[in-house]
Amino acid sequence: MDIFAQQLINGLVLGSIYALVALGYTMVYGVLGLINFAHGEVVMIGAMVAFSAITLFIGLFPETPGWILFLVGVLCAVPVCMLVSFSIERLAYRPLRNAPRLAPLISAIGVSIILQTLAMIIWGRNYLIFPATLPTDPIVLHTFAPVLENDYERIVSITPVQLLIVVVSAVLMFGLTYTVNKTRLGKAMRATSENPQLAGLMGINANSVIAATFVIGAALAGVAGVMVAANYSVAHFYMGFLPGLKAFTAAVLGGIGNIYGAMLGGLLLGIVESLGAGYLGQLTGGFLGSHYQDIFAFAVLILVLTLRPSGLLGERVSDRA
């Protein structure tokens, strides 16, 4: 039970990250029918920029409290991520809007590699130690009495960073939902998503809406990147690939193009992966260890696409796609 509870908490944290990143994938797919393969790299850029910003800031103002450092990281990372995503859309995707379907995907793969390589050039190949920004002592949520004598107490805890992740993600997701449902921009996004031609006829500039979609998704990804780096205390040029892939799986799981789907899919995938990692050894009689946990995301992806391709909450892809 203790493993279950702890893994559930871990799953919630992981799932919040997946959800934030999945939103970027799902919104772009909903409006363009394109898998923005480079989105995972945007997460990485968020982490790396924050690393540089915070390191620089510590150098200039060594006594800054941790939470301000964190804020500095986010405030620097987000605009950069937004700019990068905006440029990608403009340079590598927009010219291919009317090309056969696979062309933008191949372009996206190329962009992903370019971003990784640029990160390698700027920040080097090595794992960077992300500066500590928030207190690290875990907050104990529950203590299970030891089962056997002389056994240790099993605790269920959450660190401040993990708590921050869950809270910030929830706030951001709420903010996005509000934007999409209640603002003019949101209405324009939904209209373009459903029927780009009709939206155009009604005076909505599809290019602007698409650019906004990319930029909003990038902002979320940037915040996610900073939080991931703070959580694992490490940043690395290749750190965006796997989370990006898993977040895409989450988006497909929930129903691509559907933002509620992305949120649900993200949380579900995080929980499934954490529980799976915790119990994998037991489930397979020791044959597969927990380092196989990445397999869960892939297995989920294949299962969803084979059995229920429209996802849990249903696809919402535009006619253009």
Added chain:
Amino acid sequence: MNIPLFSATHLKKSFGGITAVDDVSLSVQPGQVVGLIGPNGAGKTTCFNLITGLYAPDEGQFEFKGKTYKPASPHRVAQMGLARTFQNIRLFKSMTALENVAVGMHGKTRQGVLGAVLRTPAQRREEKRVHQQALKWLDYVGIGAYSNHLAGQLSYGDQRRLEIARALASEPALLALDEPAAGMNATEKLKLRELLLRIRQDGTSILLIEHDVKLVMGICDEVIVLDYGKVIAQGTSTQVQQSPAVIEAYLGGLHHG
């Protein structure tokens, strides 16, 4: 009572809340040309897709050459002897006209990987036969001169004829044509009419979706009229033209070309 070459009875298909095809039955006797007409959105192409296995029917029985069939896989329907063309022309754009027709013969040919890689005498004979037959079909529909042109480079009318040649290449017993005259001018339509009559004469039955009422009435032995997924009239062209239901459905449009 003749056994029809083909029959589909009590077809039903809904998409979401909309019933696209509602209790439609049609049949084709050997040697017949049957026309399927109706306003846009009446469900004609949907019927074709049900018959050929592209959509799964909610209900319906299908018979071909006296045997029941389940239209589950389009390729088996084609191999059975039911070939079709498409409303929006679906040619293989990166291949030549000749190659397109050769693909039409896929079901009638057998050579696989081994034959291809080893270039056995049997394979070479088959390729030669395919080549000659394909040319023959291109000539039959009148575009023999364009055999080496890319399918996408042909004129619209020629593309339609190429699609017919490709369908004929499988030597079907029943040819299902979806708006073959769409976008053609008057001369091309006349040539199409001749072609269809020749096809019928040479032993292939035809099921035809068409908007050009003059063309339909001129060559069809029987006409079925659909509206909103239902059959509203059925009979010879004269009978159908005089049906009040049909006149209403077309809002008097029957007397326009």
Added chain:
Amino acid sequence: MSKLAQRHQQVIGFLLLAVALAALPWVAGLIGNSWVRILNIALLYVMLALGLNIVVGFAGLLDLGYIAFYAVGAYVYGLLASPHLTDNFETIATLFPDGLHLSIWLMIPLGALIAALFGVLLGAPTLRLRGDYLAIVTLGFGEIIRLFLNNLNAPVNITNGPQGINMIEPVQIAGVRFSRTVDLFGVEVPALHLYYYLFLALTLFIIVVCMRLQNSRIGRAWTAIRDDEIAAKSMGINTRNMKLLAFALGASFGGVAGAMFSAFQGFVSPESFGLMESIIVLCMVVLGGMGHIPGVILGALLLAGFPEMLRQVVTPVQEFLFGSVLVDAEILRSLIYGLTMVLVMLYRPAGLWPKHK
């Protein structure tokens, strides 16, 4: 020109090409042995690119996990040609007390066959997926294979985990071991050159097979599927079987290349079979001209050779200009691949040498 004269010209052309190809390693060897190595690796990439071309170029299935088949071929050969199995499994050690030492004429087809099997296995779930989903799922499969290669060392040590399999025997044909300089008809032939001729022969074989497949009923069926799958089905093509065939054949070529890679290197590890490798091979096919065999060969040679040449230039130039290497050759290589994919899609989506008609 008369037909006979034309024929003569063709024959002479072929002979010249044959002589050039036969002499190539000797010429390259004059510049440096590493160049013959590069030539051999380039040939492996040509094989891979041709294999992927069947899947992507002929049948239109965007496979992002193709390197998995390379890995399968490499590991099959590695396991059969090294002491790993006899060291780790009692039963095998007792059955083969002197080691496995299977004939190469058995191991290459076996590698191809097992890779083909994996091709069918990994292709089957993707049959109904649309283009981009198929790409992601195949990517996932590629990663899964690598994951297993990395971790199947416990409880049963099949792949030896991250350390990989080493002490893989070099190729041995007709008693000649490709492990050092060999005396052939009085000529001293280095092992690198022997590998070159073997790889060249295999590559030529694969080229012929691909060309024959392309101009056949099967090739037309693949092109039909690529152009319009619904119309293809309606013309009597069993698209499911055709797609599986494409996966199987493409995979088998990857398997052959993998087996040769294994023998050539003497050791294999999961590191060599990551996503980047799949992408590199895709890049070669895309750059050269998807579906066009000469284009694909060109793309493979360019993208295998150019970064190597760059490496020879870039490091000394940077040392000279900046005193140190800012952008090392590996990074430059990756940058080239990324830029190639984007730029080709933007400005020349049909590739450098497309099939024109």
